[in-house]
Ligand SMILES: Cc1cc2nc3c(=O)[nH]c(=O)nc-3n(C[C@H](O)[C@H](O)[C@H](O)COP(=O)(O)OP(=O)(O)OC[C@H]3O[C@@H](n4cnc5c(N)ncnc54)[C@H](O)[C@@H]3O)c2cc1C
Ligand code: SF4
């Protein structure tokens with residue numbers, strides 16, 4: 001079948017502002033949207049800029065806005081979008097990050113926020129035996145959050161960031177949970193400063209847009225709420 | 241622009257990051273990567289990392305080393321395999337201690353499961369050796385190592401793509417790099433350079449490999465006179481999703497999944513009575529193709545794209561959810577089926593390069609069969625060949641290779657860089673790369689890369705695939721040469737400097753063409769069948785003439801082949817049955 005891919009284009013060397021361009025592409029309905037973009041790039045217009053690598057939803061390179069919804073082009077089948085929205089597919093870069101070229105955005109701030117929550121197990125105690133023990137239950141508490149591929153779909157989907165660009169955003173908080181809930185981690189205090197700040201967890205208003213957009217099925221909003229609870233409990237303890 | 245470092249590491253997959261953690265302790269280190277580090281293809285690895293921890297049943301490093309040697313059809317260097325198996329245990333503990341969330345046993349220890357070719361007591365039966373984190377083990381390794389790099393403030397240059405290597409005689413002094421954001425050429429001068437650029441499955445039409453797996457490191461080295469070792473050995477993984485090549489981990493069979501033909505028969509009973517579906521990959525992939533050729537594929541039409549079924553329906557939803565969640569999701573997303581209810585349609589997919597840049601046990605690059613070292617040049621991970629995988633890699637041994645030999649290389653570099661003299665490089669080192677880039681971006685007419693890529697991948701898939709013969713491989717060599725000629729006039733369509741992905745992809749295509757040529761030529765020259773290299777015209781292994789590693793030199797437009805000895809100091813080569 002033929003579909004029309006309507007792509008937001010922008011080249012800072014030649015364009016004052018972004019514009020849309022349409023490409024007609026022949027695709028199999030079972031193909032990925034990424035396959036359609038690759039066909040454009042290889043056989044129609046080599047200058048189309050987008051990131052990609054694994055092509056099966058595990059590296060986080062090709063998050064973009066597809067018909068107004070954030071997600072991975074390689075995890076979106078042509079037939080899904082066509083069934084829902086007809087045979088013109090609009091693709092735009094993710095929001096809240098400066099566009100560098102076509103669908104490529106500058107993710108520095110997104111990664112900066114991720115790094116700010118100290119995304120590593122904090123525990124300097126010597127390990128006596130080869131491995132630290134952890135029960136199956138303890139391991140499962142944070143299981144979903146270990147899936148994060150830092151694709152930034154959730155970040156682009158978040159309505160809070162529309163108003164407050166300093167909010168650290170859903171991915172960073174979900175990753176904070178990944179470590180806070182790990183029985184081997186002792187970093188609660190160190191992360192407190194960042195999470196309990198005005199732009200930490202508190203701006204989240206439970207819109208659930210992050211959770212809906214996450215291609216790795218992470219229960220982001222739930223994890224954000226868990227951290228709020230941890231912080232509140234800690235305050236109660238201090239008061240009593 | 242010239243940047244000065246003591247150590248430059250190229251690639252931020254498992255091998256590059258582990259080396260960076262070690263090297264940066266002692267030397268001023270930069271990590272260059274054409275992808276953001278966490279986008280590296282190590283993140284796609286699914287099933288596990290092997291180590292004889294013995295957490296669920298008795299196991300020994302010696303058994304692991306032996307399995308590795310036998311799995312590689314005795315083309316493995318045996319001392320290197322022993323190092324791999326022995327250092328595996330500490331390597332896995334290190335990953336755990338650094339925060340890797342392994343699945344656990346009821347006692348809270350790292351859980352282990354079965355994988356192809358891993359056996360107890362020298363082949364008696366399958367053993368549980370693969371440590372795993374669901375079916376996302378590579379993702380967890382990549383994340384954990386990247387997290388450690390953040391903690392240790394390692395310096396990264398993201399989206400910097402290496403296009404040339406600077407060598408003076410047998411001494412390395414840096415690399416030439418294109419920065420994606422600006423199109424600028426940079427020179428990174430360094431006393432020690434480590435290539436950890438990963439695999440090159442994109443030579444083939446159907447592959448489990450990422451777009452980025454274009455073999456840049458090996459290709460750049462080959463063009464600078466460094467031979468590539470054992471390039472004829474490329475692994476086809478038995479279970480890729482039909483048509484797409486997306487990997488369905490061997491862990492599915494490790495957990496009890498069964499391959500079936502159109503009559504529902506467990507056909508591996510015939511080909512490998514002891515290990516059945518968990519025989520090494522080369523054996524399973526060949527058995528599948530034989531079934532298809534005999535009309536026992538699911539359609540039964542004997543066509544090359546006929547397929548088989550991987551049956552996981554009896555494993556139960558709970559096991560699938562806890563131990564194989566991503567696999568289940570791939571099936572739902574790309575096939576619209578639930579593996580708990582329906583069998584998965586599978587076909588072998590081009591997966592892993594056993595060959596690559598020859599190194600010693602410290603990751604130092606070797607220039608010839610006399611063992612001449614290139615000072616300051618290192619390689620580790622899939623782009624390197626130590627060689628611990630020989631003619632066929634066992635599942636879970638690659639992730640292990642990354643951490644064991646990535647770490648060893650990093651440690652050696654840290655020492656070397658302290659002692660070695662400084663290097664001097666001037667801007668002219670980038671001249672060749674600059675001229676080439678100016679030519680392909682000059683805006684004149686020329687072929688674009690799309691068709692050349694397609695033709696290369698089809699040729700390699702059809703003529704240098706699972707079964708090979710003289711006639712087809714000769715055709716492949718000729719066709720690839722022809723494509724290389726066409727490539728000389730190639731032009732990009734994008735002539736801007738900012739984020740010119742077109743340019744970088746065309747450069748990657750040039751790398752894949754060179755590696756395709758080296759692979760096809762090495763395969764043509766090996767007149768025997770061993771591991772993943774199976775020839776219809778020479779169906780037997782021939783130890784008298786071919787128990788040796790190939791070294792392929794790219795000399796202008798021809799390939800010169802040389803050979804070097806295999807270390808068989810521990811186990812004498814024996815017929816390989818399972
Ligand atoms: C789907 C899949 C599943 C697998 N499952 C398993 C498993 O369960 N167990 C196992 O042991 N093995 C598995 N493997 C194999 C294993 O994952 C790989 O061999 C291994 O991860 C390769 O790691 P690496 O560090 O060598 O390279 P990669 O992780 O591929 O990293 C390469 C790095 O080099 C960089 N790079 C490349 N070219 C350049 C350049 N020109 N300039 C700058 N940077 C560059 C890239 O940006 C990247 O950072 C699997 C492989 C695949 C494809
Ligand atoms: S939480 Fe989900 S959507 Fe957000 S960055 Fe991680 S994987 Fe992407």
Ligand code: FES
Nearest residue numbers: 053055059060074
């Ligand atoms: S290309 Fe890796 S997530 Fe889509």
